[in-house]
Amino acid sequence: MVEAARMGKHGTSFSVISNEMQTLSGEIKKTNTMVSGLVEDLSILLPAIAQMIEQTSDHAENFSGSKESQTFVIVLQSCNEALRPYLRDLC
Numbered sequence: 001m002v003e004a005a006r007m008g009k010h011g012t013s014f015s016v017i018s019n020e021m022q023t024l025s026g027e028i029k030k031t032n033t034m035v036s037g038l039v040e041d042l043s044i045l046l047p048a049i050a051q052m053i054e055q056t057s058d059h060a061e062n063f064s065g066s067k068e069s070q071t072f073v074i075v076l077q078s079c080n081e082a083l084r085p086y087l088r089d090l091c
Helices: 002-006 009-061 067-090
Strands: none
Touching: 009 067
16 A cells, blocks of 8 residues: 555555455455355255155155146156256265
């Protein structure tokens, strides 16, 4: 900041920009920490969710062959398939 003071009003602009960059840097670090926490939480939750979907799908297949239960099984299988790529990346 000594250099900024020597530069007069141009230095003031430099100082303002420098302070803003420091503020943004701090905000980016906080956001990065928050996103990392969310990713960590998801890496724990997604396998559990996928396991529950698979177990529910298995149980649903044991029920009567009604159209509703068949639709339910298809939806659960679709969810399970949709989660697989994410589970591969996280596990």
